[in-house]
Amino acid sequence: MEPMELELPRRGGEDQEQTDRAVFDRLTSVDLSDEEKALAVRPDQIAAQETRLLAVHFHPEWVPLTLIEDRLKTAFPAAQDALVVPTQHNRVMTLGAWSGVEADVYAPAYGLKIQLLIHFPSSRLPKAGPFQAMMERTFRYRACQLLEILEALVRPGETLAREIKKNGFSSQAVRLAASFAKRVEDLIRRENVLEGPRSEMIKNRLLPDFMQARGQLIDAALMDRALALVRLVKASVKRRLDSSRFHEAREVIEEARSLGAGVVIPHPPQFWPALLDDLDVDGWEVWNPSTPAHTLFLLECLARGDGRRRRPLLAFMGDDTHMSSKIRPDLSDDKPGVPREIGFQPPWRDSAEALARAGQSRERTMDEYRARLA
Numbered sequence: 243m244e245p246m247e248l249e250l251p252r253r254g255g256e257d258q259e260q261t262d263r264a265v266f267d268r269l270t271s272v273d274l275s276d277e278e279k280a281l282a283v284r285p286d287q288i289a290a291q292e293t294r295l296l297a298v299h300f301h302p303e304w305v306p307l308t309l310i311e312d313r314l315k316t317a318f319p320a321a322q323d324a325l326v327v328p329t330q331h332n333r334v335m336t337l338g339a340w341s342g343v344e345a346d347v348y349a350p351a352y353g354l355k356i357q358l359l360i361h362f363p364s365s366r367l368p369k370a371g372p373f374q375a376m377m378e379r380t381f382r383y384r385a386c387q388l389l390e391i392l393e394a395l396v397r398p399g400e401t402l403a404r405e406i407k408k409n410g411f412s413s414q415a416v417r418l419a420a421s422f423a424k425r426v427e428d429l430i431r432r433e434n435v436l437e438g439p440r441s442e443m444i445k446n447r448l449l450p451d452f453m454q455a456r457g458q459l460i461d462a463a464l465m466d467r468a469l470a471l472v473r474l475v476k477a478s479v480k481r482r483l484d485s486s487r488f489h490e491a492r493e494v495i496e497e498a499r500s501l502g503a504g505v506v507i508p509h510p511p512q513f514w515p516a517l518l519d520d521l522d523v524d525g526w527e528v529w530n531p532s533t534p535a536h537t538l539f540l541l542e543c544l545a546r547g548d549g550r551r552r553r554p555l556l557a558f559m560g561d562d563t564h565m566s567s568k569i570r571p572d573l574s575d576d577k578p579g580v581p582r583e584i585g586f587q588p589p590w591r592d593s594a595e596a597l598a599r600a601g602q603s604r605e606r607t608m609d610e611y612r613a614r615l616a
Contacts, residue, residue: 262456265455265456266426266452269455270433270443271443281568284313285584289320290319292320295585296324296559296608297314297326297561297585298506298558300328300561300564300565301564301566302330305568307337314584314585317583317584318585323608326585327361328342332346332377332384334377336364341370342359344359345359345360345377345380347490347491348490349491349515349516352516355513356513358494358498358506358508359506359560360503360504361503361506361615362615363502373500373501376494384445385445391449391472391476391479393427395471415467416471419469419475422456422468425456426449450473495522505524506523507525508527511540524553524555528544528559530559537593541557541597553614556606556611559589563582
């Protein structure tokens with residue numbers, strides 16, 4: 243039985259349907275205002291003396307790459323050597339001579355979804371049709387995950403209903419979360435955003451963003467419980483990972499290698515077992531803002547793993563910048579902690595001695611990785 247749709251508290255003269263649509267359009271818009279364009283080219287930090295620029299893990303999202311190029315010119319005015327490759331989630335993007343992607347893949351040996359950074363010369367794009375098709379299939383599945391969350395909230399099955407009850411959610415919180423989910427579900431269908439440029443905006447966080455934007459007149463405690471319910475349902479949907487929707491890691495790596503691509507494991511502390519799987523990769527990230535505390539340990543592991551490799555493992559650092567956080571900070575996924583900016587990876591400097599002991603440096607990584615991709 244579907245929950246009854248709630249009439250939300252409203253300000254005088256407010257039309258609920260029009261307000262819903264206005265909020266949804268703002269959250270899914272890929273059009274940049276003049277102010278957002280100005281923010282896109284204005285870096286948070288400037289490395290006035292830095293002559294090397296390495297950025298092979300960042301997410302342009304819907305920000306034009308021309309603006310990102312301007313941002314980098316301002317941030318690194320003295321750069322004489324640069325290796326810059328965009329890595330959108332499951333979407334191949336091209337910036338000058340290089341193309342890249344951050345691919346979601348499945349590692350069956352450990353039952354894990356992991357990620358891979360894949361970089362290759364743009365000149366090989368004409369041969370990349372099969373690889374791009376693999377990425378498109380994964381991209382569409384990730385977009386569909388939000389639809390599964392909405393479906394589960396609006397029409398929960400018996401197992402999920404028991405879990406909701408077990409966690410003590412009131413009928414009010416259940417109805418509120420379901421009502422918001424139904425609104426977003428209807429808007430996605432009505433606006434046909436799964437096709438075209440706005441498909442990039444159909445992410446799991448769209449629902450909580452919509453709830454917070456539309457729920458300002460709702461009791462805060464009730465809204466907190468409804469958002470907690472959304473998190474529970476999201477976790478439940480993610481636990482039911484359908485591995486058949488993802489290509490296996492080795493399969494993706496093999497297709498990438500046929501293009502002469504390089505492959506890097508990003509933020510490995512999020513899936514340690516992948517480091518034991520002896521995957522055909524060029525290196526690991528030893529630093530990432532999401533896992534900043536493992537650099538020394540990962541450098542030691544990297545050195546130990548070199549002995550059984552045909553090609554030495556290289557140390558990488560991913561700033562993992564998401565451009566949405568720069569132009570729309572109110573919608574940012576970034577958590578408090580280490581700031582993110584394209585090309586800024588402090589441990590190249592702060593951990594120079596440890597890097598040297600491991601035989602690693604930014605210069606070595608740039609020079610050798612670029613030679614492998616040539």
